[in-house]
Amino acid sequence: MKKLIVATSNPGKLKEIRQYLTELDCKLQLKPDTLEIEETGTTFVENACLKASQVAKALGEWTIADDSGLAVDALNGAPGIYSARYGLTDKERIERLLRELGNTKQRQGQFVCAIAIARRDGSIALQSEGICRGEILTSPRGTEGFGYDPIFYVPQYKQTFAQMPPDVKYKVSHRGQAFEALLPQLSEVSTIP
Structure with missing residues (x-):
């Protein structure tokens, strides 16, 4: 494949995905802002497949x-x-989550990432899922990353995602795990024109 559309309008996500796909010899391109996909799935996998399929069908890529x-x-x-x-x-998202957790001692959780690649006709060629287990802190730590990163603590690294150097986070994160599972399969389809 010479071109791969990334089903997002977020340039930050494109940059992050590009880091995982450095070995892939194809051009990565954002989907058009005007192409909106409603996430109606009930799981991460369903939503990833839905976005990949609908964008592929709409753009023929x-x-x-x-x-x-x-x-x-x-x-x-x-x-x-x-x-x-x-x-x-x-x-606001962090404050709401911490408010809902309150003083509970049960603070385990996981980040989940599902990835799907769709062919030009919208059929799903590949999919993977990555999970990173951790704990939710009572207050934020660190300044890197985004979203819930400052309160998601990974015990084996003794850091939150927001404290980790980017190269460490890329490797241990849910997204890193999902790409690690996807990359060996990707080489099989990346030679398709």
Whole structure:
């Protein structure tokens, strides 16, 4: 494949995905802002497949999409697929999550990332999922990253995502795990014109 559309209008996400696909010899391009896809799936995998498929069909190009979020055990998996809509800003989302957790000692959770690649006709060629387990802190730590990164603590690294150097986060994060599972499969389809 010579071109791969990234099913997002967010240049930051394009930059992050580009870091994982450095070995892939193709041009990565954002989807047009005017092409909106409603996320009606009930899982991260369903939403990633939906976005990849619909953008691929609309543009007639191979497309990659991801859907990711934070699932907190004590909140029965919330915010889950609604992670980005849990508030208007990162600060509001973090404050709401911490308020809902309150003083509970049960603070385990996981970041989940699902990735799907669709062929030009919209059929799904590949998909993968990555999970990073951790704990939710009672207050933010660190200044890197975005979203819930300042309160998501990874015990084996003794840091939040917002404290980790980018190269460490890329490797251990849910997105890093999903791409690690996807890349060996990707080489099989990347030679398709």
